[in-house]
Amino acid sequence: MSNTATKQSLNQATMQSAMAGRLLRDRIFQRVMSVGGVGVIVAILAIFVYLASVVVPLFTPPAVSAAKDFVAPGGAERATLLYTAEEQREIGLRVTDAPAFQFFQFASGQTLREAPLKLPEGTHVTAFAEGSAASYAMALGLSDGSALVVKPEFKVSFDGAVRRIEPQVIYPLGDAPLKLALDSKPIVRLGMQQSEDGLVLAALSEGGRFFLSGVNVQRNQITGEVSSEVQQSEIIPVPSDVRKILVEDKQREMYLLSGASDLIRYDITDKAAPKLLETVKLTEPDERVTQMILLSGGFSIIVGTDKGKLSQWFLVRTEGANFKLQKIRDFTPMNGAITALSPEFHRKGFIVGNDRGELGSYFATSNRQLFVRKLSDRPLVVLGIPPRGNGYIAQDDHGRTYVAAVENHHPEVSWSALLGKVWYESYEEPAYIWQSAAANADFEPKFSLAPLSYGTIKAAFYAMIVAVPLALLGAIFTAYFMSPRMSSFVKPTIEIMQALPTVVLGFLAGLWLAPYVENNLAGVLLCLLLFPFGILLASLVFNALPEPLRRRVPPGWEAAVLIPVIILMFWGLLSLGHPIEAMFFDGDMPYWLSNTMGIKFEQRNSLVVGIAMGFAVTPTIFSIAEDAIFSVPKHLTAGSLALGATPWQTLTRVVLPTASPGIFSAIMIGLGRAVGETMIVLMATGNTAVMDFSVFTGFRTLSANIGVEMPEAAVGETHYRLLFLSALVLFGFTFVVNTLAELVRQRLRDRYSAI
Numbered sequence: 055m056s057n058t059a060t061k062q063s064l065n066q067a068t069m070q071s072a073m074a075g076r077l078l079r080d081r082i083f084q085r086v087m088s089v090g091g092v093g094v095i096v097a098i099l100a101i102f103v104y105l106a107s108v109v110v111p112l113f114t115p116p117a118v119s120a121a122k123d124f125v126a127p128g129g130a131e132r133a134t135l136l137y138t139a140e141e142q143r144e145i146g147l148r149v150t151d152a153p154a155f156q157f158f159q160f161a162s163g164q165t166l167r168e169a170p171l172k173l174p175e176g177t178h179v180t181a182f183a184e185g186s187a188a189s190y191a192m193a194l195g196l197s198d199g200s201a202l203v204v205k206p207e208f209k210v211s212f213d214g215a216v217r218r219i220e221p222q223v224i225y226p227l228g229d230a231p232l233k234l235a236l237d238s239k240p241i242v243r244l245g246m247q248q249s250e251d252g253l254v255l256a257a258l259s260e261g262g263r264f265f266l267s268g269v270n271v272q273r274n275q276i277t278g279e280v281s282s283e284v285q286q287s288e289i290i291p292v293p294s295d296v297r298k299i300l301v302e303d304k305q306r307e308m309y310l311l312s313g314a315s316d317l318i319r320y321d322i323t324d325k326a327a328p329k330l331l332e333t334v335k336l337t338e339p340d341e342r343v344t345q346m347i348l349l350s351g352g353f354s355i356i357v358g359t360d361k362g363k364l365s366q367w368f369l370v371r372t373e374g375a376n377f378k379l380q381k382i383r384d385f386t387p388m389n390g391a392i393t394a395l396s397p398e399f400h401r402k403g404f405i406v407g408n409d410r411g412e413l414g415s416y417f418a419t420s421n422r423q424l425f426v427r428k429l430s431d432r433p434l435v436v437l438g439i440p441p442r443g444n445g446y447i448a449q450d451d452h453g454r455t456y457v458a459a460v461e462n463h464h465p466e467v468s469w470s471a472l473l474g475k476v477w478y479e480s481y482e483e484p485a486y487i488w489q490s491a492a493a494n495a496d497f498e499p500k501f502s503l504a505p506l507s508y509g510t511i512k513a514a515f516y517a518m519i520v521a522v523p524l525a526l527l528g529a530i531f532t533a534y535f536m537s538p539r540m541s542s543f544v545k546p547t548i549e550i551m552q553a554l555p556t557v558v559l560g561f562l563a564g565l566w567l568a569p570y571v572e573n574n575l576a577g578v579l580l581c582l583l584l585f586p587f588g589i590l591l592a593s594l595v596f597n598a599l600p601e602p603l604r605r606r607v608p609p610g611w612e613a614a615v616l617i618p619v620i621i622l623m624f625w626g627l628l629s630l631g632h633p634i635e636a637m638f639f640d641g642d643m644p645y646w647l648s649n650t651m652g653i654k655f656e657q658r659n660s661l662v663v664g665i666a667m668g669f670a671v672t673p674t675i676f677s678i679a680e681d682a683i684f685s686v687p688k689h690l691t692a693g694s695l696a697l698g699a700t701p702w703q704t705l706t707r708v709v710l711p712t713a714s715p716g717i718f719s720a721i722m723i724g725l726g727r728a729v730g731e732t733m734i735v736l737m738a739t740g741n742t743a744v745m746d747f748s749v750f751t752g753f754r755t756l757s758a759n760i761g762v763e764m765p766e767a768a769v770g771e772t773h774y775r776l777l778f779l780s781a782l783v784l785f786g787f788t789f790v791v792n793t794l795a796e797l798v799r800q801r802l803r804d805r806y807s808a809i
Contacts, residue, residue: 105785108778116415116424116462123429123456124163128156130453135182136192137396137438137447140208143459145219146438146447147206151179153194155206157221160445160457169223171204174231181244181257186303186352187399188441191226191248193255199235201244201255203227227253227269234267235259236288245299245308247352254305254322258296264289268305268325285325293318297343303352307369314342317355317367319379334379336367345395349402349418351498353479354382356404356418358392364406366418371482382477385416386423394448396437402498403465405446407434413448413456417465419476419498424465429456464772472503472776488743488754490763490773501776505743507783509753513667513735514728516660516749520668521724523586525675526717532676533683534705537610544613545680552673560737563666568658568738571665575643577631578661581624588623592616647750655750658740664749666734675724682716683709715799722795726788732757756780 126134132150139146139160146163148156155169173179173196181195190205202225209220226248234257235241243258252270259265268285298311301322308328310318315337321329336343336357345358354368364385369377394407402418411430416423432450439446443465448456470476475484479498486508487500528548532541571578596604596615607615639646644655686709694704710717732755735741740752741762760777767774 102782102785105778105782108775109782112464112467112772112775112779114464116460116465118425118427119459119461120161121456121458122161122163123454126449126453126455127158127163127165128154128168134436134449134453135179136184137436137449137455138187138190138206139438139440139445139447140219140221141441142210142217142219143440143442143445145208145221146457147221148455149182149192151182153179155221155223157206160440160447163455163457167221169221171202171223172225172229173202174198174200177231180240180260181242183244183246183299185247185301186348187350187397187439189248191246191253193244193246195234195241195244195257196231197240198231199233199238199241199257199259200231201234201241201246201257202229202231203246203248203253203255205248232267232269234265235261235263236265237261237263239263243296243299245301247301247303247305249303249305252305254301254308254325256299256301256308256322258292258299262292264292264296266308266322266325266328268322270325287326287328289320289328298346300346300348300355302348309346309355311343311346315359317346317379332379334367336365337363345392347395347397347404349397349404350400351402351479354402354418355379356395356397358388358395358406360391362388362390362392362408364388364392364416368479383418383421385418385421388412388414388426393433394435394437396439398439398443399441401443401465403439403443403462405437405439405448407437407448409433411450413437413446415446415460415462415465419478420466420468420471422465422468424462427458430454463770464775466499466501466772467776472501472779474502474504476500476502486745488759490776491766499772501772503756503776503780503783505745506754506756506759506780508745509735509739509743510729510755510757510784512660512747512753513663513731513739513755514725516664517667517671517728517731518721518725520664521671521675521728522721524668525672525720525724526679528672529676529679529683529717529720530705530710531613533680534709535610535701536613537608540611540614545677548673549677551669552677554670556670556731556733557737559666559670560734563662563734563738564658567666568662571659571662572644572655572657574628574631576635576639577628580627580631580634584627585623588627589616589620592619592623644750653748653750654746656740656742656752658738658752660739660749660751660753663735663738663752666738667728667731670731670734671724671728674727675720678720678723679713679717682713682720685716686712715802718802719795719799722791726791729787729791730757730784731755732761736761756784 127148128150132152134148135151136149137146143160145166146158146160148158150156153171153173156165157167158165177196177198179194180197183193185191192204194202196202204223204225207222207224209222211218232255234255237259239259239261241257242260245256247254252268255267257265266287266289270283293310293312295313296310300309306323308320308322312318315335317334317336319331321331337359342360343357344360347356349356354366357365357367364387366382367379368382370380372378388406388408389412390408390410392406393409395404397404404416406414406416411428411432411434412426413429413434414423414426429448430450432452434448435451436449437447443462445457445459475486477484478487478500486502486504488502488505489500532544536544635641635643647653647655690708690712691704694708735755736758741754741758742752743754744751760780764777767777
C-alpha cells in the first residue's frame with residue numbers, strides 16, 4: 055500500500071510539474087505574442103510619426119523674427135530708389151538719388167560704406183530703373199538724356215574660418231553714361247534689363263520722345279573674344295501718360311503702363327524695329343494701377359491697384375505662334391492702396407506695401423497670402439528682399455526703415471496647388487502637373503500630387519482587372535474541383551511565382567513584353583477579349599463529347615486538358631493579329647490609333663503594366679483565397695450535397711459565402727500590393743505624370759515617383775518633403791483600405807457564421 059501511495063504521489067507530482075511547465079510556457083508565449091503585437095503597433099506608429107514629422111513643416115506658416123527699425127542708412131534727406139541685400143543677409147544696400155550706394159548692416163542699419171556714383175558734371179538723376187533682382191543691375195536716367203548702368207558686387211573671401219564680404223560698385227558698360235535720348239532732354243521714365251547676352255534700355259524724355267537702345271553681346275566660342283553691337287530706335291507714336299516701363303528678362307518683350315490702367319505690349323526682338331502687339335485693360339474703369347513689377351523669370355506681371363487689389367498676368371498662346379496677355383489669378387487684397395511691390399530673386403514670391411504701412415507677403419503659384427504685418431502708420435514706399443527670400447526691407451515715406459528675418463521655406467505648397475489645377479507660366483490653361491526640376495533658373499516648380507495619385511489608382515485598377523478573375527477562379531477550381539494530386543503541384547507552383555523579384559518582372563515587362571505588345575497589338579487585344587469566351591467554348595465542347603470519352607479524363611483533372619487548348623488558342627489569336635492589322639489598320643495598329651483615331655499610343659503603357667502587375671499580384675490573391683475556400687468545413691459541403699444540392703449550388707450558396715471573409719481579404723491584400731508596387735511600374739511605364747485613363751498611355755505612380763526622385767532630392771527642401779508626403783499618402787491609403795477590409799470581413803464573418 056505504501057509503495058502504491060508513493061507511486062501515486064510521484065505521478066501526481068510529475069503531472070503537477072508538467073502542468074506547471076506547460077502553464078509557464080503558455081504564459082511566456084502569451085507575453086511574447088503580446089510584446090510582438092504591441093511592437094508591430096509601435097513600429098507602425100513610429101513610421102507614421104516619422105513621416106508626419108517630415109511633412110508637417112510644409113504646412114507651417116512663415117515665421118518673422120529679429121524685426122528692427124531705424125532711420126534710413128545715410129539719412130532720410132535723400133530719396134530712396136532701391137533696397138536690396140547680399141545672399142547671406144548680412145549686408146544691405148540702399149540706393150539714393152544723391153546718387154550713392156549706402157552699404158549697411160542688415161540687422162542694425164549701421165552704415166558700413168558710402169559709395170558715390172560717378173556722374174558727368176552738371177547732371178543729376180531724373181529717372182531710375184532696375185533689371186531682374188538676380189542680376190543686381192540698375193540704370194540711372196540723367197538730366198542730359200543719358201543713362202548710367204551700374205550694379206553692386208559682393209565679393210566673398212575667407213580668412214581662415216572667418217567669412218568676409220566686401221561690397222563694391224561696378225559699371226558693366228564703363229563709367230561713361232550711354233547716350234539714350236537723342237533730343238538731349240532729361241529722361242523722365244526709364245526701363246532696363248541686362249543679361250550675359252546684352253542690355254536693353256528704354257527711355258521717355260521730357261520732350262515726349264520714346265527711345266529704345268539695345269546692346270547685343272556676342273562671344274566667340276573658340277577665342278573667347280567679345281564683340282558688341284548697338285541697335286537704337288524711336289517708338290512713334292508715343293503712348294500718352296507713360297508711368298512705368300518694364301523689359302522682360304529675355305529682352306524680347308516690353309510693357310508700358312499708360313494712363314490709369316492700360317498695358318501696352320511691344321515686340322522688341324529687333325531693337326531697331328519694335329512692333330506694337332496689343333493693348334490690355336488691367337483693371338475696372340473705377341480703378342487705377344499704382345504699382346507693377348515682373349516676377350522672377352520675367353514671364354509674369356504683378357499688378358497692384360489703388361483699391362488694394364493684386365493680380366497676376368502673363369502671355370498665353372492663342373493660335374500658332376501668337377500670344378495674348380491674360381489675367382491668370384487674383385490674390386487676397388490688401389486693406390489699402392498698393393504703394394510698393396518687390397519680387398523675390400529666384401522664386402515666384404513677392405512682397406507688397408500699402409498706404410496704411412502694412413507689408414504683405416505672397417506666393418504666385420500657390421496663390422497664398424503668407425502673412426501681413428503692420429510696420430508703420432505711414433505708407434510704405436520702397437521694399438526689398440534678400441536673394442534667398444529669407445527677410446525683407448521696407449521704408450515708409452518719412453524715411454523709417456524696417457528689416458526682419460523671415461523663415462519661409464515652402465511657400466509654393468498649398469492644398470489647392472497639390473490637389474487642384476494650377477495655371478503655370480507658359481501653359482495654355484490650368485493643368486495637373488508634376489515637374490520637380492528643370493534646366494534653367496526661371497523654372498516654376500510644379501508639385502501637383504493629382505497625376506501621381508491618379509497613376510497609382512490607374513495601375514492598381516488595370517492590375518486588378520487581370521489578377522482578380524484569374525486568381526479567384528483559379529482558387530475556386532483548385533480548392534473545390536481539382537484533384538488533390540494535381541492541386542499538390544499547382545498550388546506550390548503558383549505560390550513560387552510570388553517569390554519572383556519584381557525587378558525581374560519589371561525588366562522583362564519593359565524590355566521584352568512592351569515591344570512585343572507594340573508589334574502584336576491586334577493579336578494581344580484579341581487574346582484579352584476572346585480568351586474568356588474561348589475557355590467557355592472549350593468547356594461546352596468538352597461537355598458535348600460522348601460520355602465514354604469524357605470519362606477518360608479523371609475527375610479533377612479537367613484543367614490539364616485545357617493546357618494544350620490554351621496554348622493553341624493563344625497561338626491562333628496571335629497569328630490572326632497581323633492579318634487583321636493589315637486588313638483594317640494599314641498594317642500598323644499603334645500608328646493607326648495615333649494618327650487616324652487620335653488615340654495616343656505609348657510603347658510602355660497601362661496594358662503592359664496591367665499584364666505584368668497582374669502576374670505579380672495573382673499569386674497573393676490566389677494563395678489566400680484558396681486557403682479560405684479549402685478551409686470551409688467539410689461537413690457543410692457534405693450536408694449540402696446530401697440534401698440534393700448540385701456541386702455548383704453547393705459552391706455558390708455554401709462554400710463561397712462561408713469563405714467570403716477570406717476571399718475579400720485576399721482581394722484587399724492584392725489591392726494593397728498593387729498600390730504599393732514600385733519596380734514594375736518604374737520599369738514598364740514611361741513614368742510620365744499624366745492624367746489619361748487610356749489603356750494605351752503610361753503614367754507615374756506615387757511609389758515610382760519616390761523611387762525615381764528621392765536620390766536627387768535635397769534633404770529638407772520642398773521637393774524632399776513632398777516625396778515624404780507621397781509616402782504618407784500611400785501609408786494612409788493602405789491603412790484605410792486595410793481597416794475597411796477588416797470591417798467588411800468581420801461583417802461577412804458575422805453574417806455567415808451561422809451556416
